[in-house]
Amino acid sequence: xxxxxxxxxxxxxxxxxxxxxxxxxxxxxxxxxxxxxxxxxxxxxxxxxxxxxxxxxxxxxxxxxxxxxxxxxxxxxxxxxxxxxxxxxxxxxxxxxxxxxxxxxxxxxxxxxxxxxxxxxxxxxxxxxxxxxxxxxxxxxxxxxxxxxxxxxxxxxxxxxxxxxxxxxxxxxxxxxxxxxxxxxxxxxxxxxxxxxxxxxxxxxxxxxxxxxxxxxxxxxxx
Amino acid sequence: xxxxxxxxxxxxxxxxxxxxxxxxxxxxxxxxxxxxxxxxxxxxxxxxxxxxxxxxxxxxxxxxxxxxxxxxxxxxxxxxxxxxxxxxxxxxxxxxxxxxxxxxxxxxxxxxxxxxxxxxxxxxxxxxxxxxxxxxxxxxxxxxxxxxxxxxxxxxxxxxxxxxxxxxxxxxxxxxxxxxxxxxxxxxxxxxxxxxxxxxxxxxxxxxxxxxxxxxxxxxxxxxxxxxxxxxxxxxxxxxxxxxxxxxxxxxxxxxxxxxxxxxxxxxxxxxxxxxxxxxxxxxxxxxxxxxxxxxxxxxxxxxxxxxxxxxxxxxxxxxxxxxxxxxxxxxxxxxxxxxxxxxxxxxxxxxxxxxxxxxxxxxxxxxxxxxxxxxxxxxxxxxxxxxxxxxxxxxxxxxxxxxxxxxxxxxxxxx
Numbered sequence: 001x002x003x004x005x006x007x008x009x010x011x012x013x014x015x016x017x018x019x020x021x022x023x024x025x026x027x028x029x030x031x032x033x034x035x036x037x038x039x040x041x042x043x044x045x046x047x048x049x050x051x052x053x054x055x056x057x058x059x060x061x062x063x064x065x066x067x068x069x070x071x072x073x074x075x076x077x078x079x080x081x082x083x084x085x086x087x088x089x090x091x092x093x094x095x096x097x098x099x100x101x102x103x104x105x106x107x108x109x110x111x112x113x114x115x116x117x118x119x120x121x122x123x124x125x126x127x128x129x130x131x132x133x134x135x136x137x138x139x140x141x142x143x144x145x146x147x148x149x150x151x152x153x154x155x156x157x158x159x160x161x162x163x164x165x166x167x168x169x170x171x172x173x174x175x176x177x178x179x180x181x182x183x184x185x186x187x188x189x190x191x192x193x194x195x196x197x198x199x200x201x202x203x204x205x206x207x208x209x210x211x212x213x214x215x216x217x218x219x220x221x222x223x
Numbered sequence: 224x225x226x227x228x229x230x231x232x233x234x235x236x237x238x239x240x241x242x243x244x245x246x247x248x249x250x251x252x253x254x255x256x257x258x259x260x261x262x263x264x265x266x267x268x269x270x271x272x273x274x275x276x277x278x279x280x281x282x283x284x285x286x287x288x289x290x291x292x293x294x295x296x297x298x299x300x301x302x303x304x305x306x307x308x309x310x311x312x313x314x315x316x317x318x319x320x321x322x323x324x325x326x327x328x329x330x331x332x333x334x335x336x337x338x339x340x341x342x343x344x345x346x347x348x349x350x351x352x353x354x355x356x357x358x359x360x361x362x363x364x365x366x367x368x369x370x371x372x373x374x375x376x377x378x379x380x381x382x383x384x385x386x387x388x389x390x391x392x393x394x395x396x397x398x399x400x401x402x403x404x405x406x407x408x409x410x411x412x413x414x415x416x417x418x419x420x421x422x423x424x425x426x427x428x429x430x431x432x433x434x435x436x437x438x439x440x441x442x443x444x445x446x447x448x449x450x451x452x453x454x455x456x457x458x459x460x461x462x463x464x465x466x467x468x469x470x471x472x473x474x475x476x477x478x479x480x481x482x483x484x485x486x487x488x489x490x491x492x493x494x495x496x497x498x499x500x501x502x503x504x505x506x507x508x509x510x511x512x513x514x515x516x517x518x519x520x521x522x523x524x525x526x527x528x529x530x531x532x533x534x535x536x537x538x539x540x541x542x543x544x545x546x547x548x549x550x551x552x553x554x555x556x557x558x559x560x561x562x563x564x565x566x567x568x569x570x571x572x573x574x575x576x577x578x579x580x581x582x583x584x585x586x587x588x589x590x591x592x593x594x595x596x597x598x599x600x601x602x603x604x605x606x607x608x609x610x611x612x613x614x615x616x617x618x619x620x621x622x623x624x625x626x627x628x629x630x631x632x633x634x635x636x637x638x639x
Binding site: 004006009011012073077141142144145146147150153155223 | 391
């Protein structure tokens with residue numbers, strides 16, 4: 001079949017959504033990961049961390065496939081560069097989660113009591129923010145159906161604003177936690193301090209990358 | 224067997240070969256989007272195509288036939304040698320059918336109309352030199368390479384923009400779709416009926432003036448409007464459905480419109496393209512009857528029936544194979560998009576064929592799909608295919624012209 005019907009190519013939006021499903025699966029492991037850490041269950045930390053690395057790898061395979069199949073001759077309803085930027089943002093979330101998983105495996109970290117509750121709060125908030133990003137991608141199908149306009153576009157626009165607020169909130173929580181961490185002074189070993197600082201930064205990165213999804217989607221709407 | 228019987232049989236066989244190829248080559252164009260969007264199964268599509276193509280060919284097809292023969296070259300230059308016109312018309316048929324056969328084997332979306340135009344040009348040049356060809360008409364064909372996709376594209380773009388604003392942009396798209404449905408049905412039926420009764424139905428001696436045709440089509444439209452309005456009320460709607468669910472149900476509403484449009488485009492195709500098979504045969508029959516070249520050739524009903532019948536035969540036997548794979552290969556098309564593209568294309572084709580323009584359904588569809596794409600209606604389009612399409616468009620006329628020349632030369636060698 002190579003008649004004019006060959007013009008209907010396979011949509012790259014579907015693999016984009018499958019990629020996001022993998023990213024979501026990574027994000028869903030973040031809370032169990034920190035719970036295990038909290039309980040000093042280092043076997044579980046190891047296991048969950050390995051699972052995250054595996055999921056991230058699966059996401060990478062989907063990403064590479066999308067990149068390979070994205071041809072010059074493909075015509076999308078959005079700017080191709082924006083589309084690739086969205087894919088990169090999704091991938092960056094998985095990367096950040098993977099980095100977190102690997103960091104927590106470097107040594108058996110002890111959670112200082114002073115930061116315990118703030119950390120829990122930050123983790124919960126980061127996971128929630130990342131889920132907001134995932135939910136935005138699930139709206140893509142409906143957004144395509146509405147040709148990126150009308151009531152559906154307004155709905156997505158509003159959700160991106162909420163995502164922006166959530167990211168701002170994440171920054172605030174991240175700052176508060178960092179402040180608490182560094183106020184511990186000599187009570188914390190230098191190596192632990194260094195690692196914890198990296199962990200907090202990576203948690204923040206998850207929210208940052210998620211916000212990038214909202215920004216790119218807004219580019220889709222404004223075309 | 225005497226010469227006349229031989230020539231008549233040859234012409235009939237060539238016409239049948241051409242008609243089969245038209246059916247096999249073009250059924251995917253007419254029904255492809257409906258099968259792709261799952262509005263129809265491929266069996267339903269074949270059935271609808273068969274009925275619509277035949278009705279279009281038999282009842283409206285006679286209108287276009289004359290322009291094919293008369294427009295391209297002057298038949299009166301064959302007054303001294305009427306049989307040369309017979310050889311020529313058979314050559315043109317053979318060349319065009321052969322090209323269609325090759326093209327559908329290669330999967331190239333070529334125009335049946337342009338194939339026959341090339342065939343007529345080919346023998347015309349051999350018989351009377353460059354001067355006998357109406358180059359103005361040929362220019363029109365070349366112009367249609369640009370005009371038909373642009374017109375199809377513009378029409379489909381505007382129609383889809385309208386649909387996405389008036390239905391899919393709303394908070395309750397399903398309600399808007401239900402309200403819009405009767406108007407759309409009205410519109411489709413008015414155009415369809417008008418195409419059928421205005422200057423059509425000559426075979427049934429029912430050709431009407433434009434005003435009377437308009438009145439009749441408006442009445443038919445109004446009737447379908449009322450029926451649809453009643454039926455649309457029965458489409459279930461639940462206010463608790465979210466947008467996604469409503470979009471899904473709205474697409475189901477568009478399925479009805481798309482099925483209607485599928486009928487419409489197959490009808491338009493039948494009425495437009497049957498001429499390419501039966502036009503040359505009618506010319507041959509008229510000459511063999513009294514040995515003279517006529518300016519106005521009647522279109523016997525049996526010839527139209529033959530053309531329509533074998534288009535249906537071709538689409539059922541060979542076209543069905545192509546159709547069976549479409550449903551699996553096209554997964555990204557929804558009924559609303561398919562409706563906008565096919566309705567846009569069909570309307571342009573019908574208007575142009577009424578004006579006697581040699582326009583191609585295939586070319587128009589290519590344009591209308593791009594039109595929907597430009598209106599941000601499709602998740603992706605493969606534009607790489609366009610270059611291949613353009614090459615097959617440009618090569619059609621030269622190829623059929625050369626084959627037709629060769630056939631004509633062979634005739635002249637054996638039957639001077």
